[in-house]
Amino acid sequence: MTETYRSSTLQAPLALDGGGVLTDVTVAYETYGALAPDRSNAILLCHALTGDQFVASAHPVTGKPGWWERMVGPGRPIDTDRYRVVCANVIGSCMGSTGPASLAPDGEPYAMRFPVITIRDMVRGLVGLLDELGIERLHAVVGGSMGGMQALSLAANWPERAGRVLAIATTARHSAQNIAFHEVGRQAIMADPYWCKGDYYAHEERPGAGLAVARMAAHITYLSEDGLTEKFGRRLQDRTEKTFGFDADFQVESYLRYQGSGFTKRFDANSYLYITRAMDYFDLAEEHGGKLAEAFAGSQARFCLVSFDSDWLYPTAESRHVVHALNAAGAPVSFVELSAPFGHDSFLLDVPALDRVVKGFLE
């Protein structure tokens, strides 16, 4: 797929946390807005688990609008009339950056021979791209969910590269419950007979059923219970009576099935395995001697953390934990818990208060 998308091949090999080295790494990316002559106005946007570089332009597979068009564009909170926005597909993913579907040096897809990567490895790829693009120092790094993990990882490991760090609806480490939900998804994929231990790229059939189940389970964690109740409740789907069968009688069932099957059209099952693994391994304190404050000891950046009161995937306590560490490290940080009904997905949805926080913090 690599040739379809705008991308850069990194000159430097990537030395990975797991001990391996990836060479000839491709990082696919999109940019929005012009780079200032002094190169001071670049913002790196980091995407979430199933996101990609198409933050403010149509997705080439689904044709849907960019995933954060409401936030990014001319006159938007992340104003592309003022900032040069760079958004890259993380390594391990499947929208043009090197991942398990890419060809290994032997000419065959990596599949499960792809090395297990970490969030820091993803950021290594992003920093490599910034080097290629000649962007020495970012005005800001911004991300929600897994994108927020990348923003925090960049701040901790490349503290000179970003002046501002905006981490939304995220955490500095995956909890046991977070890991548990991801493990269910991985087991669903691996239980699919079309997964074939990951070697399905030459096959006509893909492990779509397993991937759909993984997506469905994860999707529930992105929404709040109240949000689900308000959106669907116990309403029936295109019928007035229960059918006493196993069709999708309830709207919420129909919605989940749609989410699951739609996802399989644009995402690679092996990428789902690798990226969820990277998130589960994420523990920023562990990388820095077990003390999260140490992770930010050398930081000169300004930080902003945002959480949502209905987010039970990465609840406010996780953001507060990061804020306390930043306080201990003496870093300037603002922190706000926003009220929004959409659960974890609030960062992607219509929450005007978030727009104001983002716009204000970047100025």
Next chain:
Amino acid sequence: MTETYRSSTLQAPLALDGGGVLTDVTVAYETYGALAPDRSNAILLCHALTGDQFVASAHPVTGKPGWWERMVGPGRPIDTDRYRVVCANVIGSCMGSTGPASLAPDGEPYAMRFPVITIRDMVRGLVGLLDELGIERLHAVVGGSMGGMQALSLAANWPERAGRVLAIATTARHSAQNIAFHEVGRQAIMADPYWCKGDYYAHEERPGAGLAVARMAAHITYLSEDGLTEKFGRRLQDRTEKTFGFDADFQVESYLRYQGSGFTKRFDANSYLYITRAMDYFDLAEEHGGKLAEAFAGSQARFCLVSFDSDWLYPTAESRHVVHALNAAGAPVSFVELSAPFGHDSFLLDVPALDRVVKGFLE
């Protein structure tokens, strides 16, 4: 499997909510303690989704102790020196009562020809058993989780049959989130190629992988996030370093896999489909003109509702909703939210305060 377990074949056919009729229904059951000469000391215990009649005696398949031995036995809160405890496998299940694995009149397993049943249909089977056993009026009906739904359904539809109703960690209707989690489990089973549209009983291979994924997803909902963190946190399983692979590095992964695979040894995948469907259909108010208070209008029983503060599957608000309806119906009801760290599973675990509530309410 029917012949292995103690059971009764109901004389009367069961007319089901879905419109069908089941004849020659077998209900497998266990009893503990002696029936008083005046037959006034019987307690019906109703089991949860994956439970069975072996409440206080070893499970014949796994050899494990009964699922509520801490609560039921001589001198225990449900004291078998005083009460005759009856616990039956619900219809639709797979421990001896008529379900999808049972033979239909044509001599072949029902499989997906088994009618979709409701919680009320399950209770019809239980009431049929009570008739067979000559138990006109129960001292009490007691259940947790899906067992609590049955207790409430019995109180609403057979108000003369029980003097006390104890419903623990339950709800009067399944929420959108509850339905969503069950739908993930059903999709996982149906995605398993060994499921074969339910016709797997003559096959060597069963849809165990799909059933295990279903169980894993559900199991997360039975535990609290804090409980998971305390029990497992991010601790590694039998290793000191991450392996950078897809083995169960984390204890919580290993635990979930164990829960999933252990479950498949004792449970039938089609039963899982039917019982989760019954739970999703459960809406006690809907059965009674949309007003929950109407469900209890004719009740002469005393009620006790118990919830747990860490239960996010059926949170306290769901019990409170039932209590308000009982208040509106003028029924005597006590209600307590207990503090326990184990999430929904608290009703099965070591919560001494629950013991005291149960013992006190039954006296």
